Amino acid sequence: MPVSPDMGRRGAAVLAVVAYGDHRRSASVVSSASQTNGRPAVHRVRDEPPNVLRPDSQFALDSYHAHRHEGQVVDVDTLLGQIPTIVGVLIGSIATYLATSATSKVQWRRETQARWTQMQISAYTDHAHALKNMTDLARRIAAYGDIDGVADPLSPDVGLPQLSAAEQDRSAKWESVLMVGDPAVIEAGQKWKQCVWRLEWLARSRSDVGLDWASALSQVGDAKHGFYQAVRRSIGTPGGSLRRFGLAPWIGAMKESRATVSSSALTDEVTPPN
Numbered sequence: 001m002p003v004s005p006d007m008g009r010r011g012a013a014v015l016a017v018v019a020y021g022d023h024r025r026s027a028s029v030v031s032s033a034s035q036t037n038g039r040p041a042v043h044r045v046r047d048e049p050p051n052v053l054r055p056d057s058q059f060a061l062d063s064y065h066a067h068r069h070e071g072q073v074v075d076v077d078t079l080l081g082q083i084p085t086i087v088g089v090l091i092g093s094i095a096t097y098l099a100t101s102a103t104s105k106v107q108w109r110r111e112t113q114a115r116w117t118q119m120q121i122s123a124y125t126d127h128a129h130a131l132k133n134m135t136d137l138a139r140r141i142a143a144y145g146d147i148d149g150v151a152d153p154l155s156p157d158v159g160l161p162q163l164s165a166a167e168q169d170r171s172a173k174w175e176s177v178l179m180v181g182d183p184a185v186i187e188a189g190q191k192w193k194q195c196v197w198r199l200e201w202l203a204r205s206r207s208d209v210g211l212d213w214a215s216a217l218s219q220v221g222d223a224k225h226g227f228y229q230a231v232r233r234s235i236g237t238p239g240g241s242l243r244r245f246g247l248a249p250w251i252g253a254m255k256e257s258r259a260t261v262s263s264s265a266l267t268d269e270v271t272p273p274n
Contacts, residue, residue: 116180117235123176124231127189128224130170131196135220137163138196138203147202147213156204163200181234188230192223 140154141163170193177189199216225244232242 119180120182120185121231121235123173123180124185124189124227126173127170127177128227130166130173131192131224134163134166134170134196135199137166138199139217141203142213148217160204163203167200182230185227185230185234188223188227192220192227195220195223 136151137154137159139148139151141156141159142148143151144153144155144159174189174193177186181189195216199220202213202216225242228242231237232239
């Protein structure tokens, strides 16, 4: 097998190290033997100082150091080759952290929006119920004076205190709408509230307001429909706009029947007996 120059240099280095070690061991044995026989050790004077190496030994050590230097270069190359892997791991860790953070933020926003929407729906629903309760009481009081022809009559002595309590309850629930409601919903709720106030005022007056009662009821219905439309847009209800429903035919017939009965009773009261 052919011998390369590199292999020759390595062999020379190994031989030089072995020869140097044998020389050191021989000197140690001579010194120990001299001291054991009780005679002083005699050191021979070498032709060259101990710290000066012969030319062949110097060449061998130079070859040995060169070989170690080559090994160090190989280690550096290996480290440089691992840099792309390390960079890839770091980039993957950063990407994972960013993706997890973004997902957590999106989930937190969804949960917060869901809770906020639920609070809005509760506030809108409570205020709508309060306004409808006031409307029903006002109509029942008006029906007692034959102003409203559909609602069941309720004595003002009983109905007016209930109407005042209903207004206080509505005012408390309106605060929630102001705190969590959208501006469009608040504006629609304010309009509906003012229309109900007008209906309440007409019911409390106990005067002949039959000409204004129908228009007041119509305005209350329009304002209520506008409030529902604003709420549906605010919470993102699917299905588009809410269709407005008119009165059922039987309600109109009942109103005409009650008006006829009321006018007949009034005629009987004012007509003197024969």
